[in-house]
Amino acid sequence: MGNLRRVPVGIVGASGYGGVQLVRLLMDHPEVEVVYLGGESSAGKTFADLYPHLGSVVQLNIEAVDPELIASRCEVVFLSLPNGLACDIAPKLIEKGCKVLDLSADYRFSELKTYTTWYGTERSDRTIAKTAVYGLPELYRDRIAETNLIGCPGCYPTASLLALAPLLKQGLIIPETAIIDAKSGTSGGGRQGKINLLLAEADNSLAAYNVARHRHTPEIEQICSDLAGHEVTVQFTPHLIPMVRGILATVYATLRDPGLVRDDLITIYTAFYRNSPWVKICNSGTYPQTKWACGSNSCYIGIEVDPRTRRVIVMSAIDNLIKGQAGQAIQCMNIMMGWDETLGLPKVGFYP
Numbered sequence: 004m005g006n007l008r009r010v011p012v013g014i015v016g017a018s019g020y021g022g023v024q025l026v027r028l029l030m031d032h033p034e035v036e037v038v039y040l041g042g043e044s045s046a047g048k049t050f051a052d053l054y055p056h057l058g059s060v061v062q063l064n065i066e067a068v069d070p071e072l073i074a075s076r077c078e079v080v081f082l083s084l085p086n087g088l089a090c091d092i093a094p095k096l097i098e099k100g101c102k103v104l105d106l107s108a109d110y111r112f113s114e115l116k117t118y119t120t121w122y123g124t125e126r127s128d129r130t131i132a133k134t135a136v137y138g139l140p141e142l143y144r145d146r147i148a149e150t151n152l153i154g155c156p157g158c159y160p161t162a163s164l165l166a167l168a169p170l171l172k173q174g175l176i177i178p179e180t181a182i183i184d185a186k187s188g189t190s191g192g193g194r195q196g197k198i199n200l201l202l203a204e205a206d207n208s209l210a211a212y213n214v215a216r217h218r219h220t221p222e223i224e225q226i227c228s229d230l231a232g233h234e235v236t237v238q239f240t241p242h243l244i245p246m247v248r249g250i251l252a253t254v255y256a257t258l259r260d261p262g263l264v265r266d267d268l269i270t271i272y273t274a275f276y277r278n279s280p281w282v283k284i285c286n287s288g289t290y291p292q293t294k295w296a297c298g299s300n301s302c303y304i305g306i307e308v309d310p311r312t313r314r315v316i317v318m319s320a321i322d323n324l325i326k327g328q329a330g331q332a333i334q335c336m337n338i339m340m341g342w343d344e345t346l347g348l349p350k351v352g353f354y355p
């Protein structure tokens with residue numbers, strides 16, 4: 004007979020896109036029970052006030068954020084808040100014995116200086132940041148299993164790093180030639196009002212933004228450097244595309260060995276991700292679509308080589324709110340708790 008006790012879980016930032024996605028996924032997770040939802044402007048409302056269609060399955064109120072109270076009820080806490088808030092809350096939860104998964108950038112960087120430079124604010128927590136593990140299970144599964152604090156990756160870094168990892172880890176490319184051209188749907192910008200995310204602004208339009216200065220650049224570079232074993236810089240250009248969900252990252256890099264062909268790389272990627280159930284390598288000549296990934300925790304990777312330019316071109320498609328955010332955090336929780344890492348996560352997308 005299975006274990007009948009469910010692990011009590013809390014979600015801070017439950018009204019936002021990451022928060023509601025966590026609620027939806029955790030509702031069907033066989034090992035957990037959501038017992039706390041927290042927020043700021045939504046505090047005092049019922050979850051059904053905010054999301055009437057989920058009201059019949061989640062009968063909780065949104066409460067004000069009180070770390071003492073959260074720790075008294077929850078063993079696992081997801082923090083899905085704007086950058087700069089988790090580092091005030093996480094230390095108090097960790098001290099009380101909770102496992103914490105932060106979806107913001109607060110615990111992604113091994114050097115606090117990098118955070119301060121790119122995010123423009125000083126961090127209040129300068130101690131436990133060192134113990135946080137970067138929550139990309141395909142690369143850091145063993146370390147995730149051993150920690151109580153996860154800094155979950157950004158959405159663009161998830162798609163970009165899964166595309167680049169086998170190439171860097173095995174020294175197949177000249178790292179500095181890597182160019183990441185990525186497109187995101189508007190939900191990547193969160194639920195709060197921003198002019199560029201209005202339908203009238205984003206529809207019928209495709210544009211780059213934060214060129215040569217997006218905050219995901221140092222995050223991608225930190226992990227690329229770790230994989231390559233030396234400091235690596237990459238060129239990263241994000242674009243806003245008129246759709247709601249999904250990211251496609253197309254990565255270009257120069258191969259060291261001009262003799263490598265597409266099928267060699269498909270074999271290498273398949274072997275690299277053989278124990279990673281959420282990474283799906285496309286067949287030769289097939290390129291991934293964001294539509295396949297939307298609604299699932301999967302990352303679809305397609306590979307091509309251009310013998311004229313000696314470049315490899317890797318395309319990586321994810322759902323930014325699932326593998327790029329809430330789903331990845333749940334995958335990390337599964338690993339931290341010693342459960343199967345696929346538990347409670349959707350295997351296939353909504354479409355067709």
Ligand SMILES: NC(=O)C1=CN([C@@H]2O[C@H](COP(=O)(O)OP(=O)(O)OC[C@H]3O[C@@H](n4cnc5c(N)ncnc54)[C@H](OP(=O)(O)O)[C@@H]3O)[C@@H](O)[C@H]2O)C=CC1
Nearest residue numbers: 016018019020021042043044045084107158191193194328
């Ligand atoms: N959207 C995406 O694709 C991805 C986002 N992320 C990161 O995940 C985090 C959450 O993003 P997202 O869900 O998009 O954001 P949203 O803007 O959709 O939601 C933010 C949430 O934070 C809550 N909040 C804001 N200020 C406070 C506060 N002072 N105290 C308590 N709660 C507060 C809001 O609550 P209320 O409504 O009650 O005010 C809301 O629930 C961010 O750090 C983001 O960068 C990471 C990967 C992908």
Ligand SMILES: CC(=O)N[C@@H](CCC(=O)OP(=O)(O)O)C(=O)O
Nearest residue numbers: 107108157158187188189191192
């Ligand atoms: C379309 C869009 O606006 N996307 C967001 C990505 C959000 C995200 O993942 O950022 P964090 O690192 O703060 O978690 C952006 O470019 O800022």
